[in-house]
Amino acid sequence: WADIKSWIVADGRVLMGQDDAGNKYWQIPQRGEEAARREIEYPTTQLEDIDFESIPSEWRLWVRGYRDDTPTEEEIFMSRARATETLRKAKEIEAKDAVERSKQLASGELRKVDSHTVGVGGGGGGGDSG
Numbered sequence: 605w606a607d608i609k610s611w612i613v614a615d616g617r618v619l620m621g622q623d624d625a626g627n628k629y630w631q632i633p634q635r636g637e638e639a640a641r642r643e644i645e646y647p648t649t650q651l652e653d654i655d656f657e658s659i660p661s662e663w664r665l666w667v668r669g670y671r672d673d674t675p676t677e678e679e680i681f682m683s684r685a686r687a688t689e690t691l692r693k694a695k696e697i698e699a700k701d702a703v704e705r706s707k708q709l710a711s712g713e714l715r716k717v718d719s720h721t722v723g724v725g726g727g728g729g730g731g732d733s734g
């Protein structure tokens with residue numbers, strides 16, 4: 605119980621969690637039927653030093669009221685792992701596409717027109733008509 609009491613600040617705010625970047629997530633009880641407010645306390649007060657991208661999406665959802673429960677560290681870790689894997693796959697696909705595009709340009713199957721790559725010949729809209 606002593607640990608829980610230490611989370612409640614004199615102004616009535618309740619510390620619900622903190623992330624790796626040092627952002628603190630607070631819930632502020634309201635009177636009556638009004639839903640509790642949720643806030644983020646950033647580790648710095650200098651606006652230009654705040655890294656808004658560092659806020660995990662799970663905490664963003666909680667702050668905006670799209671989820672009732674605060675996120676667990678495991679959820680945030682798994683989400684970051686999925687995002688890292690998605691980026692890795694996207695870079696891999698992009699590299700394969702660049703190689704394929706180079707081959708098609710070299711063979712004359714594609715040609716560059718004002719920074720756009722277009723197909724040569726053979727029907728289908730979007731081609732070169734003149």
